[in-house]
Amino acid sequence: xxxxxxxxxxxxxxxxxxxxxxxxxxxxxxxxxxxxxxxxxxxxxxxxxxxxxxxxxxxxxxxxxxxxxxxxxxxxxxxxxxxxxxxxxxxxxxxxxxxxxxxxxxxxxxxxxxxx
Amino acid sequence: xxxxxxxxxxxxxxxxxxxxxxxxxxxxxxxxxxxxxxxxxxxxxxxxxxxxxxxxxxxxxxxxxxxxxxxxxxxxxxxxxxxxxxxxxxxxxxxxxxxxxxxxxxxxxxxxx
Numbered sequence: 237x238x239x240x241x242x243x244x245x246x247x248x249x250x251x252x253x254x255x256x257x258x259x260x261x262x263x264x265x266x267x268x269x270x271x272x273x274x275x276x277x278x279x280x281x282x283x284x285x286x287x288x289x290x291x292x293x294x295x296x297x298x299x300x301x302x303x304x305x306x307x308x309x310x311x312x313x314x315x316x317x318x319x320x321x322x323x324x325x326x327x328x329x330x331x332x333x334x335x336x337x338x339x340x341x342x343x344x345x346x347x348x349x350x351x352x
Numbered sequence: 353x354x355x356x357x358x359x360x361x362x363x364x365x366x367x368x369x370x371x372x373x374x375x376x377x378x379x380x381x382x383x384x385x386x387x388x389x390x391x392x393x394x395x396x397x398x399x400x401x402x403x404x405x406x407x408x409x410x411x412x413x414x415x416x417x418x419x420x421x422x423x424x425x426x427x428x429x430x431x432x433x434x435x436x437x438x439x440x441x442x443x444x445x446x447x448x449x450x451x452x453x454x455x456x457x458x459x460x461x462x463x464x465x
Binding site: 240242268272278279280281282285287325327329331338339340342343344345 | 356383385387389392393394395396397400402410442444446448452453454456457458459
């Protein structure tokens with residue numbers, strides 16, 4: 237079956253440091269890939285997504301590139317802020333021909349803490 | 353405002369006492385689902401529904417029931433809760449055509465003593 241593996245956390249950084257959170261996946265076919273973020277006490281919000289190989293998703297300074305050859309979708313940000321402290325989830329689902337197959341398969345989540 | 357609401361947000365109960373967590377969305381989405389979030393395991397799908405009166409098991413359905421009598425509502429029912437169902441629960445919804453973006457509720461933190 238499908239699976240998503242994220243780097244072990246938690247990750248602790250100083251403000252303005254570079255962030256990488258690794259994500260690799262196992263899936264058949266061509267899934268869509270997502271990063272979701274969960275701020276303390278809140279639900280999940282979509283951070284960015286990519287729907288096909290070599291696509292780059294970006295939002296709020298975060299980027300991730302869909303690498304089919306390495307089955308990866310690593311999250312990066314050049315300069316983190318205290319407000320980026322949250323839990324980050326990598327996920328996949330299938331969306332083809334304008335039709336969603338609904339289910340998201342999630343990684344285990346990575347806790348990011350950014351200190352001033 | 354487009355949103356998914358869940359109630360209650362926090363619940364402490366005892367083993368065996370039936371409970372229901374409600375979920376409602378105002379976006380006319382066909383697809384709704386329930387996930388549970390546990391440390392080190394991420395989110396795992398419990399049940400899903402592709403439309404009214406159409407429900408099916410996800411990856412971890414044991415001990416849970418759902419119903420979909422109206423398009424906007426998708427309650428999660430624990431007939432006889434046990435301590436291993438202590439978790440953070442999220443409801444989510446999405447359209448089945450035209451988008452792959454899911455909307456999540458704020459979560460329900462359940463403790464079963």
